[in-house]
Amino acid sequence: MTIEAKNYIDGQWVTSENEIIKSYNPANFDEAIGEMQSSTEKDIDLAVEAAKRVSKQWKRTGYVERGNFLYKVADEIEKNLNEIAETLTKEMGKTLTEAIGETKRGIAILRYYASEGMRKQGDVIPATDQEALMYTKREPIGVVGIITPWNFPVAIPIWKIAPALIYGNTVVFKPATESAITAFKVVECFVKAGLPKGVLNFITGAGRTVGNALISNENIDGISFTGSDSTGKLVAEAATRNSVKFQLEMGGKNPVIVMDDANLEDAVNGIMSGAFKSTGQKCTATSRVIVEEGIYEKLKDRLVNESKNIKVGNGLEESTWMGPCVSESQMNTVLDYISIGQNEGAKLLVGGERLTEGELKKGYYVSPAVFENVHSEMRIANEEIFGPVIALIKVKNITEAIEAANSTRYGLSASLYTSNIAKALEYIEDIESGMVRVNAESAGVELQAPFGGTKFSSAGSKEQGEAAKEFYTTSKTVLIRG
Numbered sequence: 001m002t003i004e005a006k007n008y009i010d011g012q013w014v015t016s017e018n019e020i021i022k023s024y025n026p027a028n029f030d031e032a033i034g035e036m037q038s039s040t041e042k043d044i045d046l047a048v049e050a051a052k053r054v055s056k057q058w059k060r061t062g063y064v065e066r067g068n069f070l071y072k073v074a075d076e077i078e079k080n081l082n083e084i085a086e087t088l089t090k091e092m093g094k095t096l097t098e099a100i101g102e103t104k105r106g107i108a109i110l111r112y113y114a115s116e117g118m119r120k121q122g123d124v125i126p127a128t129d130q131e132a133l134m135y136t137k138r139e140p141i142g143v144v145g146i147i148t149p150w151n152f153p154v155a156i157p158i159w160k161i162a163p164a165l166i167y168g169n170t171v172v173f174k175p176a177t178e179s180a181i182t183a184f185k186v187v188e189c190f191v192k193a194g195l196p197k198g199v200l201n202f203i204t205g206a207g208r209t210v211g212n213a214l215i216s217n218e219n220i221d222g223i224s225f226t227g228s229d230s231t232g233k234l235v236a237e238a239a240t241r242n243s244v245k246f247q248l249e250m251g252g253k254n255p256v257i258v259m260d261d262a263n264l265e266d267a268v269n270g271i272m273s274g275a276f277k278s279t280g281q282k283c284t285a286t287s288r289v290i291v292e293e294g295i296y297e298k299l300k301d302r303l304v305n306e307s308k309n310i311k312v313g314n315g316l317e318e319s320t321w322m323g324p325c326v327s328e329s330q331m332n333t334v335l336d337y338i339s340i341g342q343n344e345g346a347k348l349l350v351g352g353e354r355l356t357e358g359e360l361k362k363g364y365y366v367s368p369a370v371f372e373n374v375h376s377e378m379r380i381a382n383e384e385i386f387g388p389v390i391a392l393i394k395v396k397n398i399t400e401a402i403e404a405a406n407s408t409r410y411g412l413s414a415s416l417y418t419s420n421i422a423k424a425l426e427y428i429e430d431i432e433s434g435m436v437r438v439n440a441e442s443a444g445v446e447l448q449a450p451f452g453g454t455k456f457s458s459a460g461s462k463e464q465g466e467a468a469k470e471f472y473t474t475s476k477t478v479l480i481r482g
């Protein structure tokens, strides 16, 4: 049975006047998972109006009531965990284990922000006037537009919506079309938990129309976006035109550096997981492996062997380690980059082929690929592929490794494997990256810590943990004289 995802506007599940969009299973492109609304600008206008109408009222509810609501949403998602995770796997392709992990992460994020009312909201600052009390307090920014990608259809919407709501903002949420049915299942839990009218509105439809209408709407007070850097640029332009706050999480070309003194086993495990989990479709995925000469051959052999042994298949099957690409176009992008790499002179050691045997023939499967002889100026060393592809780059020492790591326009996550503290310190100091890992994989962020990058990877303030407060609130400096 397919799922019918309606829009949620002003406290009602509603259809749009336009036609329906179907969502298909990337592991079996004949299987429709559900249908969603192909909404219009008018739907966006109605949703923004609804969010604006209740903005003051929601702000006045206070942290305790808003927090209690988020706890209820978390409980509701927990009750529906298996169904949500299964929908996620069927719609986006990641393995069920990963989908369950992501849904649990969503629940933990909701509970983290639900308790925000127990944390400090401002500072008392000494006033020059001895008889005055001066302090700062936080205020919501108003109506927030939230636009999310398809690769984390549960966790990313929640890590934007939960802080938006707890700090007293109202929301219009537009998910990626590729995984909007899963996002709908999440929004259903907000509704079942007692979502007040207008506080969270949900609209599906094409980014270039509905997304564009949302970012251009003059009644929006802020936009939080995760996706490609080309769309991010459009968001920044629209927000700048309307003089509103924006926050962008975009691509990565994340390096893992492996030094001769590294623990080989740890490095191999971290690279395999960082590069190929979720089929490499994470902004934090490992895509460049920068290796010191002495350990290069050993590491290369291990990565090639491990890659050959990866079980690729339908994410619902327990034995599957890596699922399909999310869509035909994403698969074609990956296959194009395999050809680009070969034409640039890099050597494909393993993988990079479309898999079509048996049950795989109806899915968008690509075998995990490892390239060597990659140089920093090549496109496969610079552009985000968003698929299961590793580029091996050989270097002479830590300084050369850091230089290679910094040579792209991205700076989201980086990782170093070493047992030498001096090398680790040099790397921590010089690496141009928002997430800096030592002896740990490049992907897998912690919800209680700031998340975001440098250079072209991010713009605006960081997400998650306490950092979310910077985006979803504005501060007032209050001075009171008796």
Ligand SMILES: NC(=O)C1=CN([C@@H]2O[C@H](COP(=O)(O)OP(=O)(O)OC[C@H]3O[C@@H](n4cnc5c(N)ncnc54)[C@H](OP(=O)(O)O)[C@@H]3O)[C@@H](O)[C@H]2O)C=CC1
Binding pocket: 147, 148, 149, 150, 151, 174, 175, 176, 177, 178, 205, 206, 207, 208, 209, 210, 211, 212, 215, 226, 227, 228, 229, 230, 231, 232, 234, 249, 250, 251, 252, 282, 283, 333, 384, 385, 386
């Ligand atoms: N940083 C990350 O986590 C992600 C990075 N990417 C990168 O982006 C590439 C392309 O993926 P793609 O899904 O096309 O990414 P997009 O940037 O196109 O999509 C991200 C979100 O933006 C929406 N959107 C698209 N166009 C507009 C617009 N003009 N105005 C407002 N919103 C818009 C999309 O809606 P709709 O889905 O309806 O088009 C989706 O909700 C990937 O190959 C990958 O390199 C992709 C996803 C996540």
Ligand SMILES: O=C(O)CCC(=O)C(=O)O
Binding pocket: 151, 152, 156, 226, 281, 282, 283, 284, 442, 443, 444, 445
């Ligand atoms: O690595 C993670 O846990 C998060 C990745 C992410 O935010 C993304 O791919 O968009």
